[in-house]
Amino acid sequence: MSDPQKAIQAQLANIVERTGKSVAQLHALLSKSGRQKHGELVTFLKKELHMGHGDANTVVHTFRDAAAASSDAAAPTATTSTSQDPLAGMYAGSKAPLRALHDAVMAQIERLGKFEVAPKKAYVSLRRKKQFAMVGPGTKGRLEIGLNMRDVEATDRLVAQPDGGMCQYKVHVSNLAEVDKQLLVWVRTAYDGAG
Numbered sequence: 001m002s003d004p005q006k007a008i009q010a011q012l013a014n015i016v017e018r019t020g021k022s023v024a025q026l027h028a029l030l031s032k033s034g035r036q037k038h039g040e041l042v043t044f045l046k047k048e049l050h051m052g053h054g055d056a057n058t059v060v061h062t063f064r065d066a067a068a069a070s071s072d073a074a075a076p077t078a079t080t081s082t083s084q085d086p087l088a089g090m091y092a093g094s095k096a097p098l099r100a101l102h103d104a105v106m107a108q109i110e111r112l113g114k115f116e117v118a119p120k121k122a123y124v125s126l127r128r129k130k131q132f133a134m135v136g137p138g139t140k141g142r143l144e145i146g147l148n149m150r151d152v153e154a155t156d157r158l159v160a161q162p163d164g165g166m167c168q169y170k171v172h173v174s175n176l177a178e179v180d181k182q183l184l185v186w187v188r189t190a191y192d193g194a195g
Helices: 003-019 023-032 038-049 053-074 086-090 098-110 181-193
Strands: 116-119 124-127 131-137 143-147 169-173
Touching: 003 023, 003 053, 003 098, 023 038, 023 053, 023 098, 038 053, 053 098, 086 116, 086 124, 098 131, 098 143, 098 181, 131 181, 143 181, 169 181
Parallel strands: none
Antiparallel strands: 116 124, 124 131, 131 143, 143 169
């Protein structure tokens, strides 16, 4: 992931914190506004949520990118962006707003060191010598992160999975604020255990 993308994710995290709304909620607000043009959407956010121009512009860009990915998935051709970006199909339609969460989580995981990313149909597998995590769209508008690690106490947030599954634990992420220190400690534990 390039530095500009990391900067956008950091900006989105700040926007979520300031507005108290997730990226998905901001996108839904734009969708319901009935406005179509970029400038109209920016003005709408500035008036409704008292955002600065830069923040409003960034939210509108992510909204329009998600809508474009959704329409590409709805009308596939021989050369859609899905063939160039395996995540486009995974985060299409109603799951499009989760792409920003996916990118934010991946930006943090990339800081851990080298690993392989293997896109599947419904998630991406993250591997060192063995799989340490899975990241993909979950249910109820949440990103799902599966983690493989042993001897970690389950919590309300870190949910233990039945034996024999692809991951020992799952964590659901609903907004950028939940890409926090605790999540990163669990991911680091899984990463270290897969080396």
